[in-house]
Amino acid sequence: MAPLEALERRHDDAPPRDALRAAVLQGAERYAILAQAAALRLHARMAEEARRGSAHRRRALPAxxxxxxxxxxxxxxxxxxxxxxxxxxxxxxx
Structure with a gap:
C-alpha cells in the first residue's frame, strides 16, 4: 500500500499537514531536508535584501x-x- 493511501485510511478528516507532506515526499527525512534547504534559501534571500537595502540607505544619507x-x-x-x-x-x- 502506498504511504499516501495508508495515511488517508488512518484519518477520517484531512490528514495532518506534516504527515501529508512526508507521505507525498516519500519520507519524513526527505521532507526535513527539503524544509531546511527552503529555510536556508529564504534566510539567504532576506539577508541579501537587507544588505542591499542598508547599502542603498547609507548612500542616500549624509554621513x-x-x-x-x-x-x-x-x-x-x-x-x-x-x-x-x-x-x-x-x-x-x-
Whole structure:
C-alpha cells in the first residue's frame, strides 16, 4: 500500500499537514531536508535584501545622520537576524 493511501485510511478528516507532506515526499527525512534547504534559501534571500537595502540607505544619507537613522538600524537588525538564522541552519546540518 502506498504511504499516501495508508495515511488517508488512518484519518477520517484531512490528514495532518506534516504527515501529508512526508507521505507525498516519500519520507519524513526527505521532507526535513527539503524544509531546511527552503529555510536556508529564504534566510539567504532576506539577508541579501537587507544588505542591499542598508547599502542603498547609507548612500542616500549624509554621513552625520547614519548613526541615528532608525530605518538603517532596522535594516541592520534584519540583516543580523537572517545571517544568524542561516548560520544556525548550516551549523545544525553539519
Amino acid at each position: 552625520d545622520r547614519t548613526a541615528s537613522d532608525v530605518w538603517l538600524a532596522r535594516l541592520a537588525a534584519a540583516l543580523t537576524h537572517h545571517r544568524n538564522a542561516a548560520s544556525a541552519l548550516v551549523r545544525a546540518d553539519g
